[in-house]
Amino acid sequence: MPVYSAPTKDTQFILHDVLKVTEASTPGYDELEKAFTGAILEEAGKISSEVLHPLNTVGDQEGCRLENGVVYTPTGFKEAFEQVKDGGWTGLDMPEQYGGQNMPYVLGTAVGEYFSAANQAFVMYQGLTHGASAAILAHGTDAQKDTYLPKMISCEWTGTMNLTEPHCGTDLGLMRTKAEPQEDGSYKVSGQKIFISAGDHDMSDNVIHLVLAKIPGGPDGIKGVSLFIVPKFTLNEDGTPGARNGVSVGNIEKKMGIHGNSTCVMNYDEATGYLLGDAHKGMRAMFTMMNEARLGVGMQGVSQAEAAYQNAVEYAKDRLQGRDVTGVKNPDGPADPLIVHPDIRRSLMDQKSFVEGGRAFLLWGSTLIDQAHRDKNTDADGLVSLLTPVIKGFLSDEGYDMTVKAQQVFGGHGYIEEHGMSQYTRDARIAQIYEGANGVQALDLVGRKLAVDGGKYVMAFFELVKNFCKENTDLSEDFTKSFIAPLKAASKDLQAASMYFMQNGMKNPNNALSGSYDFMHMFGHVCLGLMWAQMGKAAQEALDAGASDAAFYETKIATGRYYMARRLPATKLHLARIETGADTVMALDAANF
């Protein structure tokens, strides 16, 4: 049976020692006092370990089933969902007006990581509801907000996002789902949507589908896509669920992982829908939520890696196999624990330094989202928009790799389902794919985000790194050597790659796009390098101030040193690849593959 315990101390360290959230001027941040966030995190950790985590294996083994048009979730999900509902967790960062708690988004991210680590498939029912609520909040009329938000924020009704169709995922301009305007101002929505997470289930009284569709006669392609609210049950006059709408589940997909979440084929057959936002501006409406949604997927990468890591550590301490070559460590036992072996250490340090760095990156990104939304800070908005594909792509890729490394620590026991390590990899895998496959993230980063406002935000990022290095160059000789120097070098590599794109992407855009994936990873490493430098500094300050738990802070510094020494130099390889341009990548005729 896998273990999971929420790393509340690590989260607190980032919130308070590194990001110093209560010192920020962002509205609502003054509430984030240490004791308060500590209490929230402890409570979230408790639910994660005690309620959600025990159902993770159950969900994987049972999956969801469709019987006579009704979707049933795995044993125990319904009861657990009630508990999460009762806790008001979905509305943590939603307006009080609609029953939310109006907390900053950063706290939602902190909590979300635990929930997701404990049971990714389960928490997606709630996560999709949160996303759909955010869309209605941003684009709905007052009447729509009043009608849907209180029920969705309480999770009495859940939400979904319907984008993909069988023949199009990334290229939504090819969409075929139609929305015919009706005389009463509503629409009749018809078409098929696939891969709809939490598409239907037995845990809520209604499901509010947000559906992208084309209004006939509108502009061609992506510019003619509109967003609609299509409830599973249309509402009675009094707002209660009434007649069944023309939407049904065609199938539940058999997937590699996240079995506990019902991924549905949804069939719309003249279903009554209501325009959300402006006609033909559906993609814009989706885009406004994209930073949050994609950050949430990057978070899944970190969360699965964290959960898998915790189990790998337990196993490595417990399993006796072989002897420490530098001297027996467990003389009374038949062998030493796995954790004495350097190659096991390498794997665990890769994992540890990634999840802790990734967590900091997620929380930093969340503070930028809060600044963008709560402060209307356009610089923060621009920066987080630039970082979003990195957060999504890099953290989900690395997160997946780390679950594979954690599984590997178990040897053959990792391959059988009994220990749950296979599930972590199978569940983590989806984060690299949905919400824009990672290749599309790389394209978004290099093909779109880099050049926004003449490169203003990427310059701001470099400035930020540069300033950090300049301000902290005299902290200590060791800090300069272990943290500042590698960060500078990596940032220089990233700048060189940007420069290469500028100089060579003009002649041939494929020179830039052939290096986009490498660039995304390179950027991710620099971000984690920056996070580790900040954490290293904060930990050193805590030690200098005589913090009682010295081992905690010393471990932070040692883990950061590992990242800077062993992981960050990957930027050089990425740069070398980027600088080879498109020639070798595009050399073959398609027929010769």
Next chain:
Amino acid sequence: MPVYSAPTKDTQFILHDVLKVTEASTPGYDELEKAFTGAILEEAGKISSEVLHPLNTVGDQEGCRLENGVVYTPTGFKEAFEQVKDGGWTGLDMPEQYGGQNMPYVLGTAVGEYFSAANQAFVMYQGLTHGASAAILAHGTDAQKDTYLPKMISCEWTGTMNLTEPHCGTDLGLMRTKAEPQEDGSYKVSGQKIFISAGDHDMSDNVIHLVLAKIPGGPDGIKGVSLFIVPKFTLNEDGTPGARNGVSVGNIEKKMGIHGNSTCVMNYDEATGYLLGDAHKGMRAMFTMMNEARLGVGMQGVSQAEAAYQNAVEYAKDRLQGRDVTGVKNPDGPADPLIVHPDIRRSLMDQKSFVEGGRAFLLWGSTLIDQAHRDKNTDADGLVSLLTPVIKGFLSDEGYDMTVKAQQVFGGHGYIEEHGMSQYTRDARIAQIYEGANGVQALDLVGRKLAVDGGKYVMAFFELVKNFCKENTDLSEDFTKSFIAPLKAASKDLQAASMYFMQNGMKNPNNALSGSYDFMHMFGHVCLGLMWAQMGKAAQEALDAGASDAAFYETKIATGRYYMARRLPATKLHLARIETGADTVMALDAANF
């Protein structure tokens, strides 16, 4: 439904244009004429595509089941097994004396790749039989050989290898299974073995288990382990299967992949066993087959990557999504095929350059095994022993990564089981784990193989690379720039890493072991770089000689250029990591993970 077609032309290119097998002096190689190997490969390809491949999904979906102590394989396996049996494929490289065809091992590898690509779980029944036969051939008495080999080589009886126990896998010295000597010279074997591939099934008349166990009173630890033949049915006087032996299936493991193979918990309860080879020399007996067994697992990595790649290419050509940024390629369609996009190209080129380079590495390694066995060439034996952990570890790691990349090309369609791309990753995953987890391969490489005979074989490898570079430095300016220069640089990195280990491993062996995994990968890249340089040269020679299929050879050169430019520079990153030594890897107390 996934596709698979055996890449016979590629195999022929390696056998005849690169390795020039018929020119080799190794006994039996003169028979490997182009037309002959072509006929064998075509036939093997046909069985792979038509018989084995269609059952791959079936095996994954149905799995094996245990009912009343009897193991049933998936629908169709039994009939397919008959066909493979009838074809005499298991005995391809076995002595004629026992019904084999006495072909070189290299041909077995070439065929094995196709079978494994078509249906890894299925072909393991046969592969384990081959392995067990090889052990009996190497260590059995004449009577044992006469009794078991004809039946096993014909696959009327299948074989298994029983090493792992619940509490020990890598560290077999901890083994608890006992073999009590009996008056008639036989033994009573008792204990539990786990993770026994093809442990039992319904496709053969008998299962011949090779079981590692300890004879009471023998030396402690690994030096007291002996190898036993334990048939499922003990044999009658006339050699036919008789009474059921004291061995039974405790369970079939639920695994991440290779569902079609019955991975069994085997319980031995005073089962009658016969010593194979010398008492207490069981590990040595296992080791003699290890190079072949491990090469076979590396082959699984390549084979799954090849199969997944073929499907990714099909999908990338077929799926219309987005437009080529350099100009529309499919003006009559609603969008261009995925394959126009540089990031898809990057992924496909990673896959293509790996599988083709990996195939060459496997076949080269197999010729070394042939030289070792058929020529009694100790230099070849030493070199292939050095390369074995690289072949196993690097090719299975990379092979797995490539299946993940192939799956990614499918976007969401890769995550659902329908397209079969998930199965390739789930099946490929095991190769990183069994037959010595890859961390153990790295340990074997750096902790044992490097230093054998004073580093004689690693020096021989460097010499081989150096000579190739020297001999081919004037081939053409382009060849020197695209192939020789990167190969030289990578080999230099590998030498620097070896040097680092020598200089720093003495003070502290952890300085070497902390870099062992990086070293294994670095070594793998250099080997594939060498393979690509050899293939590039052979392709250029074919073009210069006016070969009719110019596109084939030009594609080889272009693919090689990609590997040299984009993949091979990874050696620099590995070296940088290695040179940081053990400090950051071993910094934490175990309690602080």
